[in-house]
Amino acid sequence: MSDPDVLIIRRLLQAGDTFVSGNDLGTELAMSRVSIWTHLERLKTQGFRFEAVRRRGYRLTALPESINPVLVQAHSSLRTMPTLEFRGKVDSTNSEAERLLADGARTPLVVLAKSQTQGRGRLGRNWSSPDQGNLYASFAFRPRIPPARMQTFTLWMGLNVCETLRNFGRFTPAVKWPNDILHEGRKLGGMLTEARIDSDQIRDVVFGLGLNVNTMPDDWPPELAGTATSMAGILGQRVDINRLTAALLGRIIAAYDRFIADDHTAVFVDMWERFDLLRDKKVSLIQGKEQIEGTARGINAQGALQLEIQDGTLRSFLAGDVTLAKPSPR
Secondary structure, X not given: OOOHHHHHHHHHHHHOOOOEOHHHHHHHHOOOHHHHHHHHHHHHOOOOEEEEEOOOEEEEEEOOOOOOHHHHHHHOOOOOXXXXXXXXXXXXXXXXXXXXXXXXXXXXXXXXXXXXXXXXXXXXXXXOOOOOOOEEEEEEEXXXXXXXXXXXXXXXXXXXXXHHHHHHHOXXXXXXXXXXXXXXXXXXXXXXXXXXXXXXXXXXEEEEEEEOOOOOHHHOOOOXXXXXXXXHHHXXXXXXXXXXXXXXXXXXXXXXXXXXXXXXXXXXXXXXHHHEOOOOOEEEEEXXXXXXXXXXXXXXXXXXXXXXXXXXXXXXXXXXXXXXXXXXXX
């Protein structure tokens, strides 16, 4: 059964500026008018505002600007919601998801947070995670598939994130192999996939997504001001993070289902060509102590970066740190 708070907010969102009578709400949701009023009072503490007029009912007048689990679910079109856990502040949404999995939480599981104190990216790097209206989320699953199947998982998820952002915000981001999301050379988001593996299968996997949504250009710390961007900075206005989160929630769950069913390979290549940041660009790849320079030529079926080096040889890399080569001075 759905959360009554979610049902009430969804019904009032559908009504827009129209009043919904308490009797109608009670009948539709099988709740008393007193219970409806109690839920509305509790929702006010989360930032919702309502207008109540005798003999006309209620209507929404204001919504929380920050991420709110009730609003995310109210906007969601998913028929079956995943287990949704919300934290105001957490060390890391990935770490919290791992703890919940260890305690036997039902999957799919989604952890959302307003801020992280120890947000992390690939190779143990720190992910700046202030409470500025950004998205910090982790999606946890128990796939029970061979580890070899996971090679393209992060790339596939990144492509689906990019397509959601393009549809939502009418701009085109790109995936920088293997786990970054960029727009016009600046980092918009990062992904981190972590898995626990039994002898022959993936026991559980956590897909972490950090997305710069509402940090404004003047709010970046000096060390990130020249390299980071946000949706609000790109679009010139704040983004409805709850609608965006609901859209991403639905897309990522659907993308996971397609991945597990192995029903994604036909569209994977086409999507990669559309969102590949590195294609045909000069890059430098560091793998361990080795630095290799060449031209990026897409990826292969295993998700390995195809790098054409100076002698024309095509080499494949499943891991590495990639940077765009700086143009040679004239």
